[in-house]
Amino acid sequence: MSHTERRLEALKGYLTWTTVGRICLALVPLAMVLVILGGLTMGAFYALGFGPLLGWAWGSFEAATSWWAKGLIALATLGGVAGFAAVVWRLGERLREEFGTW
Structure with missing residues (x-):
């Protein structure tokens, strides 16, 4: 336990604002890709x-009065969104396989 504490104390001073800036700069391409894909x-x-x-x-969800009707509408809607997301994911995987990694 004391060895781990000494190691953490030694590493504590290494995170400077320069390091934080470099990490943020390294994440800029990822952010751009996510914005474009979105x-x-x-x-x-x-x-x-x-x-x-x-x-x-x-609108149908708001108009429904019983809990089971709201549950079915929510389940069907979320299932449709998940299905669309799965199709987009698979298309992305096919594109990655076809064009390789960058």
Whole structure:
């Protein structure tokens, strides 16, 4: 236990603002990729008509009076969103396999 405490004390001073800045700078490409993929996914999402479909599902959920009807609507809606996410994930995997890693 004392060995671990000494090691943590030795490492405590290594995290400077320069290191934090370098870590943030290293994460910029990841953030850009996530923003671009999010934009493409959301564009495809609305182009396929999922925006109005989810609006209709939310309206149906609010109009439902019984708990089981709300549960079925929520389950079907979340299942549809999960299915769409799985399709996008598989398409991304195929693209990665076809074009390789960068």
